[in-house]
Amino acid sequence: MQRDALFHGIYRALHPDHCAICHLSLETVERYLWGFLYERVNDPWTRTDLIAARGFCSTHAWQLTRARDSATGIAIVYRHLLEDFLDAFSAMAAHRLAVAAGRRRRTLFGPQNEEVLAREVGQWLERRRPCLACQSQWEAEDRNVAATAGALDDADFRARYEASLGLCFPHLIAVTASADDPDSLEWLVRTERGLMETLTQGLAEFWRKHDYRFHHEKITEAEAASWTRVVYKFVGAPGMVWRAQG
Numbered sequence: 272m273q274r275d276a277l278f279h280g281i282y283r284a285l286h287p288d289h290c291a292i293c294h295l296s297l298e299t300v301e302r303y304l305w306g307f308l309y310e311r312v313n314d315p316w317t318r319t320d321l322i323a324a325r326g327f328c329s330t331h332a333w334q335l336t337r338a339r340d341s342a343t344g345i346a347i348v349y350r351h352l353l354e355d356f357l358d359a360f361s362a363m364a365a366h367r368l369a370v371a372a373g374r375r376r377r378t379l380f381g382p383q384n385e386e387v388l389a390r391e392v393g394q395w396l397e398r399r400r401p402c403l404a405c406q407s408q409w410e411a412e413d414r415n416v417a418a419t420a421g422a423l424d425d426a427d428f429r430a431r432y433e434a435s436l437g438l439c440f441p442h443l444i445a446v447t448a449s450a451d452d453p454d455s456l457e458w459l460v461r462t463e464r465g466l467m468e469t470l471t472q473g474l475a476e477f478w479r480k481h482d483y484r485f486h487h488e489k490i491t492e493a494e495a496a497s498w499t500r501v502v503y504k505f506v507g508a509p510g511m512v513w514r515a516q517g
């Protein structure tokens with residue numbers, strides 16, 4: 272693989288406390304939200320996409336509120352979104368009223384038509400596209416998964432990976448699925464198995480030393496971190512939005 276900027280980005284992001292792919296993808300989202308606030312609050316294309324997405328998802332909308340100087344941008348954009356939602360909601364309410372009135376009269380709408388109408392209105396209120404920040408996170412994940420899969424044959428990369436937390440399980444599965452060099456795959460499986468065994472031992476020791484009989488034994492830093500690290504391995508970094516949830 273060509274040792275390009277993506278390779279160096281992943282290499283530098285390998286760390287004992289986090290998954291490199293989560294870390295880089297969250298950085299991309301942060302840059303995306305920054306760019307949105309400072310460059311695209313009044314951009315008509317972005318606004319159209321935001322309306323189709325019904326604003327940002329819960330994770331990213333709240334992240335936006337915590338960003339520096341975000342209040343004015345949020346006020347401008349969400350005022351527009353609110354007007355659009357009110358239109359859609361009023362139309363939905365009008366449909367529901369028509370259905371309810373029809374049911375009372377038992378003439379205008381049969382049960383089947385009610386169902387069709389409810390589905391149409393439901394679809395209309397649903398997001399017509401994913402959250403824009405989720406989209407940027409997912410694209411970053413795809414780039415970084417491919418870059419990681421291509422970097423696994425590099426000796427320096429391997430050494431740094433072995434000293435890191437490794438990948439969270441969703442990203443480990445994605446990298447395993449996209450790596451096609453047998454030697455790299457074999458190394459990845461061996462390395463991750465080793466990291467998981469170390470974590471298992473850390474958890475066992477952490478638990479054992481909580482017993483009063485062993486209270487005098489000092490809990491190491493790695494053992495103390497093991498219970499949050501294992502959660503990290505399962506679900507990745509806080510703030511990640513996995514595709515199925517988006």
Ligand SMILES: [Zn+2]
Binds near residue numbers: 290440
């Ligand atoms: Zn991850």
Ligand SMILES: [Zn+2]
Binds near residue numbers: 328331402405512
């Ligand atoms: Zn989102």
